[in-house]
Structure formats: structure tokens, C-alpha cells
Amino acid sequence: MKPLFDGLRRAGVAGAVLLPAAAFAQDAAQQAAPVADKGDTAWMMVSTLLVLMMILPGLQLFYGGLVRTKNMLSVLTQIGAATCLAMLIWVVCGYSLAFGPDAPAPFTPFIAGLDRMFLAGITPASTAATFTKGVVIPEYVFICFQMTFAAITLSIVLGGIVERVKFSALMVFALVWMPIVYLPIAHMVWASSGLFFTMGALDFAGGTVVHINAGVAALVAAIVAGKRLGYMKDSMAPHSLTLTLVGTGLLWVGWFGFNAGSALEANGSAALAMINTFVATAAAGLAWLAAERLFGHKPSALGLASGIVSGLVAVTPAAGHAGPLGAILLGAVTALACYVAVAIIRPKLKYDDSLDAFGIHGVGGIVGAIGTAIVYAPALGGQGAADYDMAAQLGVQIAAVCATIAWSTVGTLIALFIARAVTGLRVTTEAEREGLDLAEHGERAYNL
Amino acid sequence: MKPLFDGLRRAGVAGAVLLPAAAFAQDAAQQAAPVADKGDTAWMMVSTLLVLMMILPGLQLFYGGLVRTKNMLSVLTQIGAATCLAMLIWVVCGYSLAFGPDAPAPFTPFIAGLDRMFLAGITPASTAATFTKGVVIPEYVFICFQMTFAAITLSIVLGGIVERVKFSALMVFALVWMPIVYLPIAHMVWASSGLFFTMGALDFAGGTVVHINAGVAALVAAIVAGKRLGYMKDSMAPHSLTLTLVGTGLLWVGWFGFNAGSALEANGSAALAMINTFVATAAAGLAWLAAERLFGHKPSALGLASGIVSGLVAVTPAAGHAGPLGAILLGAVTALACYVAVAIIRPKLKYDDSLDAFGIHGVGGIVGAIGTAIVYAPALGGQGAADYDMAAQLGVQIAAVCATIAWSTVGTLIALFIARAVTGLRVTTEAEREGLDLAEHGERAYNL
């Protein structure tokens, strides 16, 4: 998903100018002003709504099933409201700051300008370029597609700090975090003038922007917010693994919008991303079960779900770059890494990353981003050229990962401190004990 | 969604005649008989199944979560069976009466003829026109797409009268209501010879036909059926807000089929409908939470869900007509109106519109339909021409709204009285107390 942005802007203008001509210009290829192929448009609209489904109800259920009954609605409401907020931020300034015309130097590599605030100047006839020269999609579709990425990233972060933070604090956090963390990183990775883009970092569908970023932010937030009352003492068993498994299924289904949609076209590259998103995930699901057996436990439903999600995270940056065998490998290895992070390391450390947003999205994202440099190699069936220099690419990937971690950590700290200053961040002990559903939202999830 | 129906019929015939030629006529644009673009076909098939998903399981869960445990299955069964029935009615006579060749005067503005009963004469090669001259989609796809609209409208009505009406009564009601209420209104709004269509009413995706119509019918039915036992005395807290929120997510996802699908093509107009369906909804979700705060309550999960649905309702007639900023405005205002209707006015009046089908679909539909005339203005970023006459359009919109309300009220009353005469309408007091699941369906939703 690296639209060639000069092309994009030019195409957008061209489309607007040539609007009256569009009707008879059905056959785009030979035209001066490209018109969107309807197959591409259909696919990208579907991809967009698939990513929405990943959040509502996918992630809501995946996360919600893991908390205690008394906090179920708070998770659903937090994710739902954060998604709404992220969308509004996106049209107000987000799209412009991430993908708008270049900001003046020295900001160019880090952020774009504000010219497209409120989507100024964009019409139904505006188009955005894809990776293929001369192929475009309606710009509104591109905006929507990217909007869902912003929303899901913010939502994943919440997994680190459920069951204890005020709803108002999360809203303030979101308002600050989006502009200072998400938008710059999205610009750096996906805009042609962005820092990582110019470095040549490989990130097919947003492993850095979405998963590493969200995972790290969740970890930082979990540490700053502190542990839940009774953490490691009371039973905090998931209130409904059934819902978590439903969420897992919807995440997998929706993730094809995320990964195959990131091809921006309905073509062979999308098809490759699709098969990789199948097999990496399947391998990761089974690998997690195998890891449980290996470490003396029973193969569990939550293990399968965790493996599936870690595989999806892993294959995100590699989706259009790896071959199926490379993807299987990457999925399996990442699942093992996440298993160790979540089941062995986290219980030993003191932080309460409640839903393992870091353990799965952060760790999985990092392994996936670095692994992408490996599975890109043609020897492993990857799409790299014959003279692909793996060592160099590994360096680039690691640099991008480290920079993302650093930026996300600092920005998240700032956002948290502002949220704490404004709202106090955590609910009272009583509210936490009674549950956020009643205390913060005045409702109970179930009246059976 | 206003197919040019002369074009449609001609195209249909043409497609049938030219069938043998179709194989080599892959490249449609230059041909005399238009062939469907596969991108459009793909998008419209997806849109169709998205609307089905809005009903099963979307609306089933949205509504089902709001009733008491003992009536859960009755809601699921009622919506499921009503959907099946509506589909059969649709192919038997519905499509013909709504979209078939003109009926003789003076019926022309109100209903079409019966020539297409049992879909007579339609083949896989038949096509239906879209809004763009020369662009068609397979007629079967158009029939299916429209079929799902009929089914969801009927299903929404049930929200007014859950937890007390006999299953058999609902089946009789459906059999009468579809031909005398839904089909005429659909014809009036969408067929080129229809009353509202010729008046020039704006209704992109069915705000009048679906939401105002269903909302008003639900209100009338709620009043005729009477209140549930214990209404306003016993606790009737939703048995699972979790399911309601899941339904909300699926409704939002599916609504893109409803709204963006109503462009009938995978083009910039669909893209505009898509972004509007994102941002109006996001604004409405947050606006409802804000309204709760304003009126001294906690921001609630059900509030978020209600806001999201009211925003979706609001943007339905405006989806392809407004710009994103107009959509945000329309969504927010409608959410406030629905909040007042549902949380302030309804408790003061005596009727038991149990799931607020009127409060949200009716009120939201009315505000949305009228507001469409406003946000259509180019000054607000709408798609109206430079010389757009807002006052005139407002008049047309209000006239269409009033006519729909009147027609729906009278027709619904007739259908209810027939249903009451045949079946008695309400279950016995004992059955209502025990719950419709056991009394009417012989099952319980949960055996935990």
C-alpha cells in the first residue's frame, strides 16, 4: 500500500478536470486521464468494509470475550467510540497530514501538509494512484480504506489498558495520539516522501504502522496505567472465549481486506497476498497449539485464536512480498515467538498488558517486519529480484522497526500524560471493583 | 437507486435477444446491446449479500439483544421467517408490482403491473439499467438486491411489537402488508413512473421506502397491539447488550451494501456514498454519547449503538447526494433528534414501541429525508447543481415524507386488522409471562 503520491495528486486533479469526459472514457488504459477500473473499485470498497468488520464487531469480540463480564460493555464502547473518533479525525486532518501534499522541509519526511483538511477539493471523480502505472481508484475509496487502518490501530492500543481506564481518558488520549503518533508513522511508511518509504522499508499492509505501533503503545500505556486490581491474584479468566473465537474468525475474514486490499487492485498481487494470509495464519494457529503441547499444556481454544492472530500480524508486512512457503514459515515462527512472549515472559515481568496487545501485535509485528526481509528472497519463493540483497534489506527493516518503536513510545507517553492531566486516567478502586460497565456506562452487558 | 426503467426494460429484452452474441461481446462499451461490466456485477452481488447480512444475523442480534431472555428466539424466528416470506413474495409478485412494466392508468403512479410475476421472461442474460446511460447490471442481481430491501423493511417493523404478538399473526400481517404497503411505496419512489419519482424526491438508498415506512408501521402496530405486560413497571432490561453491539457492527458493515450499493455501479458515486456512510455514522455515534452526557447520564454502550444506527438511517437518503461534511452534520443532528424521541418523548407518551423502531428508523428517516434537501446544496459540499433550489426541494421532500407516513399508516392498520381477525394478534397473558420462546416455539434460547 504505497501509492505513488505524485501520481496520486496528479491523477486526482486530472480526474476532476476531465470529469465530463469520463462517461465515454470507459476503457481506461489508453487514456491520458486514467479512470478507475470498476473491478478494482469493487474490490477496494469490499476491502474497506472488511477492515471495518475487523473492528466492529471483530476486535470488539476478540477483546471483549477476554475481559470479565463486568467490563464487557466498556470494551465494546471504548472500541466503538474510538473508531468513530478516529474516523472524524481522519476526515478533518488525518488524511491530509498522512497523505496530503508535502509539508515544507524539514518536515517532509515526517508529516504532510494541511491542504486537504476536511478533504478539501476532493470529488467523486478524484482518483488515487495504485502501484501500477496508469491504474487508479476513486480517491474517496482510498481515503475510506486508509481511514479504517487508522481506526483499527487506535483500537488495538486499547487492549493494553482495558478494565481500568476512564472512558473520558481514552477519548483525550485518542485526540492526542492520532496526530502525534499514528499520522506521522503512516506518512513515514506509506507516503512517497516519507522517511521509511525513501529508506526502502518493505511493509505491504502496515505491519509497522498498525501492529508494531499499536503493540508498543499498548505496552507503554499498560505500564503507565498500572496493573488491574487483583492482577495475578484473582481469577481474571475470560468471560466468554466463545466470543473471542467469533472475533478471531471475523478478524481472519476481515484481514483479507487489510492484506489483499493493500494491493490496491484486484490482481495477481492481491491474490498472492490472499493465499499468504491463508497459509501463514493456518500455520501459526497450529504452531501455537504445538507450542502449548511442547510446554506441557493442553492445546487450547485461546491458543488457537492467539496463534491465528499472531499469524495474521506476521504476514501483514510480507503479504505481497513472500511466497506461500515463506509465509508458512513466517507464520509458524512468529506464533512461537508470540507464545514465548505471552505465556512465558509476560507472567514473569510485572506489567499488565491485559489482552497481550504488545505480546501479539508488538512482538508479532516485529518478527514479521524483520522476517519479511528474509521471506522476500526469491530462494524462499519470495518476490524479491534475483539480485536481492537480504542483508541490506534486513538493516533497513530493523532500522524502521527501531524508529517506529522509539516514535511510538515517546508519542504515547506524551498522549498518556495529557490524558492523565485532563481526566485522571484511572477509575476509582470502587468503580474498578464494581466493573466499568456499571460505573462508567450505567449498564450491564447481560441480564439473563 | 432509481433505475431508468424504460431503459431497464429495453435492456432486459435486448439482453435476451442477443444472448448468443454475448460470448464475443466481452467489451461492452462499444456495443449496441449493453453487457454488464463485471466490476459492477461483482460489487452489486456483494452489496446484495451485505444487505442480507444486515438482517441475518445483523438485525436479529441488534433487536434480539434488546429483549428479555425468554423472548430471544421469538425475535430470531420472527425476523428469519419474515425474511424468507418476503423473498418468496418478491419473486411471486413483488418485483413485478414494484418494478415491472407500467400498470394501466390511473394506477401507474402507484403500482406496476403483474407481467413479471414469477419473474416471467427473465434469464441470466437479462439486464437492468443503472443511472449511467449504457451501463447495465444483470437483472437477476438487481432483483436480488431489491429483494433484500423488501425483507429488511418488513423485519424492521417487527421491532415495534416484539415480546407479545403471535408468530402466526406476524405471518398473516406480512402477507398483507407487503403488497399493500411496501410494494406501492417502493414503486412510487424508485420506478420512473412512480409518484414520488416524478415529483423529483431525493432518496438515494431508501430512506422513505425502508426507514420512514417501517418506522411508522412499527409505531402503528405498537399502538394497535398494545403494551407489553408490566411495561414501565417491571425491569425489561436488554438481555444481552453484547449481542446488540455485535448486531450494530454488522449493520454498519452491511449498510455499505445498502447505501454504496444503491449507486448500482462500482464508481465514484458509490465511493461518495461509502465515505458518507462512514462519517455520518461516526458523528451520530459520538453525538448520541454527547447527548447522554448533556442530559446528565453516562455515555452508554446502547447509546453508542443507537447513535450509530440513527446515523446510518439519516445518511441513507443522502448517501450519494451529500458531501462528507454535510453527512457529518446530518448524522449528528439526526442522532440528537432520535435521542430526544427515544429517551425523552417516548417515555412520556403511552405507547410501547418496544425496540424504538419508530424512534430511530421513523424519526431518523424523517430528519434524514428532509435534511437531504439541505445537504444536497453545493454550498455544503453536496452534489446539487450550482442553481440548486433548496426551498423547492424541501417542499418535495416534505410532501414525499407526509405521503409515505399517510400511506404506511393506513395500510398498516388494514394489515393489522386482518391479522387480528385471522389469528387474534396477541398471545395469552400466560404465554407472554412465560415467554414467547417456550410458548410459541417450544424452545429456550440458552441452556447454560
Next chain:
Amino acid sequence: MKPLFDGLRRAGVAGAVLLPAAAFAQDAAQQAAPVADKGDTAWMMVSTLLVLMMILPGLQLFYGGLVRTKNMLSVLTQIGAATCLAMLIWVVCGYSLAFGPDAPAPFTPFIAGLDRMFLAGITPASTAATFTKGVVIPEYVFICFQMTFAAITLSIVLGGIVERVKFSALMVFALVWMPIVYLPIAHMVWASSGLFFTMGALDFAGGTVVHINAGVAALVAAIVAGKRLGYMKDSMAPHSLTLTLVGTGLLWVGWFGFNAGSALEANGSAALAMINTFVATAAAGLAWLAAERLFGHKPSALGLASGIVSGLVAVTPAAGHAGPLGAILLGAVTALACYVAVAIIRPKLKYDDSLDAFGIHGVGGIVGAIGTAIVYAPALGGQGAADYDMAAQLGVQIAAVCATIAWSTVGTLIALFIARAVTGLRVTTEAEREGLDLAEHGERAYNL
């Protein structure tokens, strides 16, 4: 879904060879080497993920809701892990054995060769032929689409033996059953050199391969595994019909990928399959309710769900062959047949096909496969030619059905005996009583 396989292979190679040329070969029709239409590609990618959604979370919920609370996670985990395993088997050898280049005689009619193991030689530019000469889709998409069919077939089988079989036994069973049962039958039905294909058996979307095959295997497995403890004595009421109904909705939505996707193109044939998948299902849902009334019971939620699924099964082989009226007929008749099988015959026999995988998929598949020969007749609105010989076709269909039953029975027995030898097949009495969730997976589905 019968790709012309010589065409497929040729196209695949051609695509690979012509890759550098692909960029300027946007307009496929006139080219020597066909390029995939993006509308078809978009539709087939959507169809593929719809079939995944049928499994995760569709079938998981449909089945899971029907078991007792204590076994819920085992159902979710079994289906999830079986799906993952089937996918890996598919890329390792499954695709090659089902759809690869011909195996040497005399194996040709029964299985393909191993040349495509690990998807050897396939690239993003490879294409697979469709039913229309010169129209292709990316081969990776075809592989993914077919992969989901393999996964769902295996998953359906599990419905016969839930609540009592070891997780490890199922994994061993899957490893044996896929190569010796699923892959040969898929080859026989869908490959141009396959036995049933050359016989001229009609099976639009896999009634034989998926439903008869899975249903029979489930029955055999249910008999071999034996009854659940307390079968026909203790209450084994479904723990959550709500979830079963959600699964039903998702199955219906996803089934459009299954059926309309089997057209392999976004065209009129897919549109026909779509409308048939609507109306056959609607008729079947209502027919089951009617049957319940007829036999003196209340119309039930589970009845509606069962009817819907039986209608979907029925219309699978007929989807692109019948007309809408034929489909309605076929759906209704099949629902009645399945009702009798499930509610009247099964309780009288001694076997415990726990979730009626045979009663619905097996019986429904058989009635559907034979009925396809009837509704194919042009007199019933079917797609058969004017000189269609129904008697001959009936003979072919019955032969294919019998052969499938025989093959599936023998192969399933072999797989079961191997699984029993390796793992012991059934869990201990204690584990069964405590529930497989705790005993096999160490978790509970709900901690409310």
C-alpha cells in the same frame, strides 16, 4: 465450478511466460494470453473469503450452539484446527492431487499427479481457466477458493462426532481422510479428466464433493465412534440456540461465495446462482416450519435454521442449473426430506449423528443432487437445452451419488481405524462427563 483443465494449465503456463508483457496487456479480450478480468478477480476473492466466513465463525457457531456448554470450546477448536490443517494439506499436496496435471492411467479418473506439490511453478501471473473460453482468473485465487471448500468439508464431518472424540484423534483422522477421501472425490467431480466429470454429472457448487461426502463420512464416524454417554436419556438441549441462529445467518451469507462464486465469474450465471440461493433457502426455511406444524409441533427457531441450511445444501448442486421456480421447489422438497430424516427416522435408529450432519448435509445433498437433474429441465425454468434428456441425466446423477457414498464410506472407515489405532479415538468416560473443554483443552467457554 468445472474449470476446463486443459485450458487452465495452458493459461497458467502462458501467464507465466508472458509475465513481462502483462503490464501493457491490460485489455485482455483481444490478447493471445488471457489476462484476468478485475471484476472476476474481485468477485472470486470475495467468494473465497465468504466461504472462510462460513467456517469461521459460521459453522463454528451453528455447530457450537447445538452442543452442551461444557463442550463448546472443543467444537470451536476442532473446527478451527481442522480448517488450518486442511489448508496446509491443500498447499502441500491437495491442490496438486485434485487439480494438478493428470496422473498416469489407470489413476487418471481418480486422482491427479504430484507435480504441483507446494504449488510448484505457480506465480502471481499464473491463471486458471473458467467456464467461458478465454476468460481466466488468477490461479492463486482459484487455489484459495478451492482450499476453502476442502476446509469446510472436513469441518462438516466433525458434526457427527462432537462431544466425545479426542482432539488428537481428529487431527490424525484429518491427515488421512483428506488425501484418501476428499481429494479423489474433488478430482472425480471437478477435473476434466475426473470420473464423474466425464460421465457428465451436474454439480454446480459441490453438492457431491462437499455435502454428500461430508454427510456420509459423519454418519460412518458417528456409528464407529458410538453414542455419547446418556444419549436419549439425559437432556442434551442446545446450549445456545442464539449462536446457532447467528451461525445460520453467516452460513447463508457466506453460501453466496460458495454457490455464486462457483460460476468463477461475475456474470449472469453467478447472478442466477445467487437468486436461486436466495429463494431455495427461503422456501426451505418456511417448509421446515410447515412440516413442524404438520407433525403437531410448534414452528421452532432450530427448525427455521435447519430448514435454511437444508435449502442451502439442496441448491448447491443446482445453483447455476435451475431457474428460480425450480429452486423454490427443490428447496421445499429437500427441507421436508431432511425434516423426516432428522426428526422422525434418526430418533428411531440407534446412531448418534450428534448435529445431524448426515440428516441435513447427507440427505439434503442426495435429494439436491438427484433433484438437480429434474430442475435442470427447461420446462421447469432450468438451464438445460431444449432436447434435454432428463432420464439419462437422472441415471448419471444417481450413479455419481452412489459412487460418492461408497467411496466416502470406505475411505472414512479406513481413516477412523487409523485414528483409533494411533490415539484411541474416544475420550475417557470421566472426560466426557466433565466436558471436553476442561478435559481436552483446559479451558471453559464461559466465566460469567
Next chain:
Amino acid sequence: MKLITAIIKPFRLEQVREALMQGGVQGMTVSEVRGFGRQRGQTEQYRGAEYDLNLVPKLKIEVVVEDADMQRIAEAIALAAQTGNPGDGKLFVTSIGQAVRIRTGELDETAL
């Protein structure tokens, strides 16, 4: 002190609670139970399988009262719960040796 245990029809809870409050009782404890008795439940049918729901949902109300109030309160509960149809439930009285308010440690009558 006496413990009054009443098994009642679930939809009568509100009436019973009001009767108790009017009778001056400050607290009670409610639990969901299933009862088996003369009243038979509905038959449930799932595909082929029929189950007699011979366990009917009931609520169990437990109230501890002073000895002197027992008769009055028991009557009030019974009256509030009565519909006259089978399945109205039972009311039992047991003696309590000691009562404690956990918050304060207050004993017996003052603990109620």
C-alpha cells in the same frame, strides 16, 4: 430469629419485595432455582429430541426476621406470591441460632 424461605414464581418478585418493605423488613436474599412439583413445565423439542422441562424456573427468597414478626411476614409473602395456580411455591420456616451483620459485627436482632 427465624429464616423464612419462600419458593415463588419469578414474576412475583416485585410484589413480594414490596410486601416485605411494607412489613418493615429491610433486606432479603434472592436466588434463581428450578423447581419440580405438581406444576409441569413445557415440553421442549429440538429436531427429533423432546425434553420435558420438568424443572420450572423459580426464585428462592430468604429473609431472616425476629421471632415475633415471623407469622406476619410469612403471611405477607405468601399473599404477595399467590396466583392461585399450581406452581405458586412453598414457604418454609427454620430457626436461626445466631445472626451477624458482617460490616459491624452487630449480633442477632440488631443485625437484621
Next chain:
Amino acid sequence: MKLITAIIKPFRLEQVREALMQGGVQGMTVSEVRGFGRQRGQTEQYRGAEYDLNLVPKLKIEVVVEDADMQRIAEAIALAAQTGNPGDGKLFVTSIGQAVRIRTGELDETAL
């Protein structure tokens, strides 16, 4: 009258109910409880977190019987519930001062 309270393994409910009916008892009340005792529950594992499920699901059966029937009925229940493995549960007997059938107001023995 006596109240017999038995804590039993859930899957023995059907046997106990049959034993009661054969013993001439017309009603009983069942509730879902969790028991802690010698029988230890399974260990549950969710990602890193292990929980000993030391509360095992049980059913509590409550039956009120005439004094004369108490011994016989208690034995019948215990026999029907016995599997011989840890966790079979306990049976307790308490005295009931008064019993009322809410539907009719019948008292004591006639109320059962």
C-alpha cells in the same frame, strides 16, 4: 418436618429425581452451586495465566419431608447420588418449623 439438603454431582440429578419420586416425594427445589472440598477441579490455563478451578460445579437439592420419611428419603438420595469418587457431596438435615403451600395456604404436612 425436615429439610434435606443434598450437594450432588450435576449428572446425578436424573437418578436422584427418580429416587425421590419412587420414595413418594412430590417436589424438590434445585439450584446450581459451586463446591469446594476434597475433590479438586481441573487447572485452567489462559495464555500465561493458570487458575486452579478449585470450585467444582455441583447441584444443591432441597426437599422438605415429613419427619417420619426423613431417614428413608435421605438414604434414597444418598444412594442415587453415590458414585464412590471424591466429590460425591454431602447431605444435611435441618428442622423446619412451618411449611405453607402458597397457592392454597395449606399448612405443614398437607403443604408438601
Next chain:
Amino acid sequence: MKLITAIIKPFRLEQVREALMQGGVQGMTVSEVRGFGRQRGQTEQYRGAEYDLNLVPKLKIEVVVEDADMQRIAEAIALAAQTGNPGDGKLFVTSIGQAVRIRTGELDETAL
């Protein structure tokens, strides 16, 4: 023997269980109940409808102990459950006539 019944706040279960084990009690039975008393629940709001949640979730703990242990154990429970805020709950003691361990048929004290 005595039956100690305690109504407690749910999040105090762990403490009470530990107190019992330290007091030498080997078993207990827990059920989910809802309590009505001085402590008022939150108000719930669903669209227009407000419900006072005047039934607050509680746990009921039942323990049978020897007469001699009663006082000590009751105190231990009360102490473990006490937070000092309204709603901490009640503790009642009843006499048990007979106790049986179903697994073995052991009686009374040896059955505990």
C-alpha cells in the same frame, strides 16, 4: 453440627476461602445470589428506561462445622468478608440434625 450461611461481597470470596482453610474447614458450598438491603445498587439506564438495580450481586457461602468450631469459624468468615462499607452482608447460623458424606455414607462429624 451447625450450618453457617454467609452472604458476602463477591470479590471477598478468595479471602473467605483462605480463612476457612486456615481455620481447618475442608469444604464449603458457594452460590450466586442477589441481595436487597441497605446497600443500593447502581441505576441502569437503557435509552429512556431507568432501572434501579436494587438487587446487588452477592455470594452465599454455606459451611457445615462441628458445634465446637462454630464460633471460631463464623468469626473468621465475618472478618475475612468485612470491608466496613454497607452491603458487606450477613451471617446466619442454623442447627443441623444430621450430616452424611454421600461417597462413603459416613455420618455427622466424620462426614464433614
